[in-house]
Amino acid sequence: xxxxxxxxxxxxxxxxxxxxxxxxxxxxxxxxxxxxxxxxxxxxxxxxxxxxxxxxxxxxxxxxxxxxxxxxxxxxxxxxxxxxxxxxxxxxxxxxxxxxxxxxxxxxxxxxxxxxxxxxxxxxxxxxxxxxxxxxxxxxxxxxxxxxxxxxxxxxxxxxxxxxxxxxxxxxxxxxxxxxxxxxxxxxxxxxxxxxxxxxxxxxxxxxxxxxxxxxxxxxxxxxxxxxxxxxxxxxxxxxxxxxxxxxxxxxxxxxxxxxxxxxxxxxxxxxxxxxxxxxxxxxxxxxxxxxxxxxxxxxxxxxxxxxxxxxxxxxxxxxxxxxxxxxxxxxxxxxxxxxxxxxxxxxxxxxxxxxxxxxxxxxxxxxxxxxxxxxxxxxxxxxxxxxxxxxxxxxxxxxxxxxxxxxxxxxxxxxxxxxxxxxxxxxxxxxxxxxxxxxxxxxxxxxxxxxxxxxxxxxxxxxxxxxxxxxxxxxxxxxxxxxxxxxxxxxxxxxxxxxxxxxxxxxxxxxx
Ligand code: C2O
Ligand code: CU
Ligand code: CU
Numbered sequence: 228x229x230x231x232x233x234x235x236x237x238x239x240x241x242x243x244x245x246x247x248x249x250x251x252x253x254x255x256x257x258x259x260x261x262x263x264x265x266x267x268x269x270x271x272x273x274x275x276x277x278x279x280x281x282x283x284x285x286x287x288x289x290x291x292x293x294x295x296x297x298x299x300x301x302x303x304x305x306x307x308x309x310x311x312x313x314x315x316x317x318x319x320x321x322x323x324x325x326x327x328x329x330x331x332x333x334x335x336x337x338x339x340x341x342x343x344x345x346x347x348x349x350x351x352x353x354x355x356x357x358x359x360x361x362x363x364x365x366x367x368x369x370x371x372x373x374x375x376x377x378x379x380x381x382x383x384x385x386x387x388x389x390x391x392x393x394x395x396x397x398x399x400x401x402x403x404x405x406x407x408x409x410x411x412x413x414x415x416x417x418x419x420x421x422x423x424x425x426x427x428x429x430x431x432x433x434x435x436x437x438x439x440x441x442x443x444x445x446x447x448x449x450x451x452x453x454x455x456x457x458x459x460x461x462x463x464x465x466x467x468x469x470x471x472x473x474x475x476x477x478x479x480x481x482x483x484x485x486x487x488x489x490x491x492x493x494x495x496x497x498x499x500x501x502x503x504x505x506x507x508x509x510x511x512x513x514x515x516x517x518x519x520x521x522x523x524x525x526x527x528x529x530x531x532x533x534x535x536x537x538x539x540x541x542x543x544x545x546x547x548x549x550x551x552x553x554x555x556x557x558x559x560x561x562x563x564x565x566x567x568x569x570x571x572x573x574x575x576x577x578x579x580x581x582x583x584x585x586x587x588x589x590x591x592x593x594x595x596x597x598x599x600x601x602x603x604x605x606x607x608x609x610x611x612x613x614x615x616x617x618x619x620x621x622x623x624x625x626x627x628x629x630x631x632x633x634x635x636x637x638x639x640x641x642x643x644x645x646x647x648x649x650x651x652x653x654x655x656x657x658x659x660x661x662x663x664x665x666x667x668x669x670x671x672x673x674x675x676x677x678x679x680x681x682x683x684x685x686x687x688x689x690x691x692x693x694x695x696x697x698x699x700x701x702x703x704x705x706x707x708x709x710x711x712x713x714x715x716x717x718x719x720x721x722x723x724x725x726x727x728x729x730x731x732x733x734x735x736x737x738x739x740x
Pocket of ligand 3: 475636667728733
C-alpha cells in the first residue's frame with residue numbers, strides 16, 4: 228500500500244484533509260498544525276541524492292562591500308521523481324542560492340521581483356537597519372503586474388516603504404559567524420509564499436571561526452528541513468482561501484524535504500561533518516535523532532545556535548527544532564563502520580514523516596578536523612548587571628476568536644497592527660523578556676539576540692544554549708530571556724514563527740530607541 232493510502236486509513240479514508248499529529252496538544256514534542264495530504268503517490272524514501280544549493284556570486288566587489296543581484300521568479304524543478312513542480316524561487320530555485328558573507332563586511336543584495344505578487348525579503352537572524360530588515364508592509368511590487376491588477380491595488384491599504392520592480396537590501400552584518408537564512412515576509416502571505424519556495428541560506432563567517440579546525444569545504448553542509456504537500460500534477464499543494472480556515476493551527480506537509488529533495492541520501496566518508504540544520508518549515512517541529520540501526524543511536528555535537536558559535540561544544544542525543552531555529556552540529560561518522568546506513572529521524576512526527584534523510588557511510592578518509600573544547604571566546608553570558616535590575620517585559624501569545632468562527636492569534640491580547648508598539652527598549656541595553664502561551668509558539672525577535680535564562684521556572688534546556696533569535700515556547704511554560712539590543716534604532720518585529728500564526732496576526736512591533 229502506498230504511504231498516501233496509509234495516511235488516509237489512519238485519518239479516515241478519502242479525506243483530502245487528514246487530522247495532523249495534534250491540533251492542540253500538550254505533548255511537548257508534537258507539531259501544532261494539521262496535515263494537508265498530497266494527491267498521487269509519494270516518493271519512496273532514500274532514493275535521491277541530497278542537493279546542496281549553489282553559492283551566490285557577487286556581481287562586483289569593492290573595498291568592504293559585495294554586491295549581489297537576485298531575481299525572484301517562477302522556476303520549474305523536479306522534486307518528485309518524474310513530476311514537475313513550479314516554485315517561486317530566488318533565482319527560480321528552491322532553496323535559493325546560499326550567500327556566503329563575512330562579518331562586518333557589507334553585503335548589498337538587489338532583489339528583482341519577476342513574480343506576479345508583492346514580496347518582502349527578510350534576513351532572519353541579521354542585525355540589519357530597519358529600512359532593509361524586510362518589515363511586512365515594505366512591499367516590493369512586481370515589475371509587471373498580474374493581468375487585471377495595478378500597482379496601486381497591489382500596494383493595498385497598509386502604509387509601507389513600497390518599491391516597484393526591485394529593491395536593494397543592505398546588510399552591514401555587525402555580528403559574529405552564524406547560520407542565517409532569508410525568506411519572504413509579506414504581510415498576511417508569508418506562509419504561502421515561503422511554502423512555494425522563497426527561502427535560502429545566508430552564512431556569515433568571521434576570523435575567529437576561520438581559525439577553528441572544524442570540518443570545512445564539502446564537509447560543511449547546510450541542511451534546510453521543511454515539509455510540503457503536492458497535488459497530483461506535482462505542483463505544491465497549499466490550502467486555498469475556502470479551506471484556509473481548516474488550518475488555523477498551521478499547515479503540515481506529508482513529504483519531508485531536505486534542501487528541496489524528498490527524504491534524500493548523502494554519501495559520507497567515515498569522518499566528521501558539520502551540518503547547519505535549519506527548520507524552515509511553516510509549522511512542523513522536529514526532534515531529531517540519529518538512528519544507526521540495530522538499536523544503536525548516534526549523537527550530535529552542537530557547536531552553534533541561531534546567533535553564532537557556542538563558547539564550548541555540547542553533545543546532544545536529540546535536537547529539538549521549532550520553525551525558524553538553527554542548530555550548527557558536527558556528526559562524527561567514524562563512529563560507524565563503513566557500509567553503515569545512519570538515518571536522521573524525527574521522533575516528533577508520525578508515519579513516514581518520522582524519516583528525514585539518510586547518510587551512507589561509504590568510505591574511509593583522512594580527517595584533520597577536530598571539535599576544539601573552546602569555540603567562541605567572544606561568547607559571554609549576559610547578566611542583568613549590578614543590582615540585577617533590568618526592564619522586564621511580558622509577552623503573552625494566545626489565540627482568540629475573531630468575528631464569527633475566525634480565529635486570531637494575538638500577543639498581549641492584540642492582533643498585529645502596524646501602529647501599535649508593544650515595547651521601546653533602548654539601543655545598547657539589556658532587558659528581561661518573559662514569553663508565555665497556552666500553545667506551542669516559536670517566538671522570534673528581529674535584530675535583537677537573546678539568551679534563554681529560565682524555562683518554566685527552571686534552568687533552560689541544553690538546546691536553549693547560546694545566542695538565540697527564535698525560541699520554542701511550549702504550552703503553559705514561561706520562557707525567560709535576557710535580550711540585547713545592539714545594532715540600530717528603529718522599528719522591528721517580534722512574532723510567532725509558525726508562519727500560519729504569523730499571517731493570522733501573531734506579530735508585534737518594538738521600537739529600539
Ligand atoms: Cu524568519 Cu520575522 O522572520
Ligand atoms: Cu527574522
Ligand atoms: Cu504561534
